[in-house]
Amino acid sequence: MTAVAVKGLRVDLSGRGVDVVDCVDFTIDAGEVLGLVGESGSGKTTVGVTLLGDARRGAAIVGGSVVVDGQEVVGLRPDRLAKLRGSTVAYVPQDPSMALNPALRLRRQLDELFEFHRPELPDAARDERIRTTLREVGLGSGDQEEDDAFLARFPHQLSGGQQQRVTLAMAFVLRPRVIVLDEPTTGLDVTTQARVLSTVRDLCATHRVAALYVTHDMAVVSNLAHRILVMYAGRIVEAGTSAQIFDAATHPYTRALLAAVPLVSQRRELTAIPGDTPLPGSRPSGCAFHPRCPDAVAECATTTPDPVQVSPGHVVRCLRATRLGPARTAPRAVEPRAVRQNDVVLRVADLDAFHGRRQVLHDVSLALAARECLALVGESGCGKTTLARSIIGLHHRHSGGITFRGGEMATRARDRPPELRRAVQYVFQSPYNSLNPRRSIGEILREPLAVLSPVPAGKGRAGRTRAAVSEVLERVSLSPTVAARYPDQLSGGERQRVAIARALVCRPEVLICDEVTSALDVSVQASIVRLLRRLQDEEGLALLFVTHNLALVRTVADRVIAMRAGRLVEGGPVDDVLDHPGDPFTRALIAATPEFGAAPPGVPSAPTSREDRT
Structure with a gap:
């Protein structure tokens, strides 16, 4: 049964007619986990929040259809959207400390969801649902006194992993039909990450919840998601099952992403993609990836590629999709460096x-x-x-x-x-x-120069300082023009x-x-x-x-x-x-530690780890 159907989605910068995302189509079935991957600034989170009928600040949904549990959310009245969010579709943010109210105890934060969405539910049933959900996310002990003591805590009294699992409990406690997970394991250690991913997988399967999992962690998504969408510059450039993406990646961008993934089992040279993701309003004509693509031809700069099916369920937006052979080279293994321990x-x-x-x-x-x-x-x-x-x-x-x-x-x-x-x-x-x-970024970078490495006074001092700022930005793969921007104008990776x-x-x-x-x-x-x-x-x-x-x-x-x-x-x-x-x-x-590789066919039952394979 289809829980989410997105067709022709377009999100523009408000009043400018510049697309942030465009031509986005996908569906998610009940109980399915759909992975959405791509570089920072590719539009992943923008797509994710449209399932809640929302758009990021300065943007608006201007075209297409987003149907969640049979209901069109584009153009829905604010009061209807408020009822939809949390009960029908839930959201788990990247940073749980920003999602939890530091002034409220955990029980109160969970109770508020019922007061708004399910006020008719008796107190006993509400309490039982909270305790059950705590056990499902691995935070409930089954002992009433221990659970009460936990629910009496404030968010700052929890570890990062516990905070993230509380946000999962808040998302699942009302039994929504759809959940959007926006980088929910970023910053977590590997054992906590494994518990959170296992929780997501089990809850989606148990309650038949459709999940959109937004992430940049290819190893995680390869073992969690049933299908994967690869996004670049606001468009889906490749879509397929986990096995199709990781065993037979076709789009040059997908191949480049995979070449940049480290392995716990092998020391290998990581290959970065040259250049930067183009911003809305400055994207090149034709295929947006062509300036960074090693396989581009002249036609790629002038012709926008249409979706091409390279195998059943495997779709690619690339003019050369049917002509590209297997990936040219695997990442090169490297030897460990020799370090003089006496220095x-x-x-x-x-x-x-x-x-x-x-x-x-x-x-x-x-x-x-x-x-x-x-x-x-x-x-x-x-x-x-x-x-x-x-x-x-x-x-x-x-x-x-x-x-x-x-x-x-x-x-x-x-x-x-x-x-x-x-x-x-x-x-x-x-x-x-x-x-x-x-x-501004320039002011942030000039401050340590002034305090710790002052540029000698004299003619040309300002120029030398600007040159130092531009040089260090280029050393971390940022354009010198970033110096004029402010932190809130950058993506998380750019910050x-x-x-x-x-x-x-x-x-x-x-x-x-x-x-x-x-x-x-x-x-x-x-x-x-x-x-x-x-x-x-x-x-x-x-x-x-x-x-x-x-x-x-x-x-x-x-x-x-x-x-x-x-x-x-x-x-x-x-x-x-x-x-x-x-x-x-x-x-x-x-x-x-999740190991990069293909997920087994069908429904993934557990993360693939080195222990699982041996």
């Missing part, structure tokens, strides 16, 4: 750290050499970020030694000299919180690249990266990895790479340390640790 630039010795009276780090010691990338992995709450913030001087309650090139570093960043603060830089996980929304540029603009010697690629699509992630590698080789940059992405660790890191409950449990060269993990915790992390 240590940063050392942590016997570090203990506390949050209030609670000890969160226990006797942590590590060393980071010049040109080395040391990855720090572990579950959320294990102390990775506390360690990173202690090193940079943002977490003060710790004991032990932190030295840079043999010199002791003051506990607080403000007590360190400017040269030391310039030499050790930090990139935060969330660009939403780390970029000042009232300043993260600005955050990385801000750390790089002073040319540091040590860069602490705290989950810096969690918000990036695979192509931008590949370009950032190549950039960091080049900076290591050419400028001797040392990286402490905090991440939950073990597949990326295989590609980017030289050594890896696994942390659990504030203690280092295993460490060594990346290939040794990932191929032959000695600690049960490390083995569990690797087993929970």
Whole structure:
């Protein structure tokens, strides 16, 4: 039974006649998970929110049909839309902390849904539905007192994974027919991600909910979705089953995305897609991908491709769809780099750290050499970020030694000299919180230059500063014209690249990266990895790479340390640790990492992991 039918959807920038998305057609059956993938700025979220009859700020639905559970939502009156949202179609956002009211306890937030959509439901039935849903998302224990204690918490008292599962409970508690999931596992560690994905899969199958899963994580969608849509510059360029997309990708854009995906089982060179996704209003004629396409011919620049069926259920928008052979080359395997461990630039010795009276780090010691990338992995709450913030001087309650090139570093960043603060830089996980929304990108990038690496006064100073800003933007694959824009005018991936540029603009010697690629699509992630590698080789940059992405660790890191409950449990060269993990915790992390590959035919029953295949 078809739960969603979208036909000829077009969303324009309000009053400008410039399309954000156009010619979008798809259906979703009850119980089916449809994956929607593509780079930042391709229009994925715009398509997702149209199922709620909404459009992003500054845009409007101007054409086409969106039918949800037999009801046309385009042009629906505001009062009817309010009833539709939450009860018939639900939405799970990327950032759960932005979706949960920090001033309300969890029970109150769940109760509000019933008060608006199901006021006639008796209190006992409402309470039973809440408890049942908590168990379905893995948060309910079955014990009434424990469940009541959990529901009495505020959102800030939960971990990131718990917050995300609460948003899933809020989405499913009214038993909607359709759910839109917008990057719901971004920023989660691999074990929490596995639990959330399992929850989504089970709830959709149990309650026959049709799901649109918006993501840039190709490994996740390959094992979760029944069918996949690949989106570029506001249009669906390829559509098919999971097996068709991952085993027989036809569109050059899809192939390029797959070449940028890291594998946990193999160290390989990631290939970034050259150029940038064109913005609405500046998209080229013909096929929008042709300026970046290695297979383009002259006709691609002048002729807009129509959909072509290359096999049953497999549709591609490409003029050369029937003439392109198999993908030309697989990504090249690379050998690990040789790093001189005797050139240590940063050392942590016997570090203990506390949050209030609670000890969160226990006797942590590590060393980071010049040109080395040391990855720090572990579950959320294990102390990775506390360690990173202690090193940079943002977490003060710790004991032990932190030295840079043999010199002791003051506990607080403000007590360190400017040269030391310039030499050790930090990139935060969330660009939403780390970029000042009232300043332009140029102002954001000029500030560290003025404070930590002042350009000598004199004639041409302003020009040299502008040149430094333009150079660092290009180094992170952004156009220098971005300097005139503000953070809210950028996509999530673009904001993260600005955050990385801000750390790089002073040319540091040590860069602490705290989950810096969690918000990036695979192509931008590949370009950032190549950039960091080049900076290591050419400028001797040392990286402490905090991440939950073990597949990326295989590609980017030289050594890896696994942390659990504030203690280092295993460490060594990346290939040794990932191929032959000695600690049960490390083995569990690797087993929970979704591996890129084709989903089995039919309905996927579980994520494919290395453990599943062996």
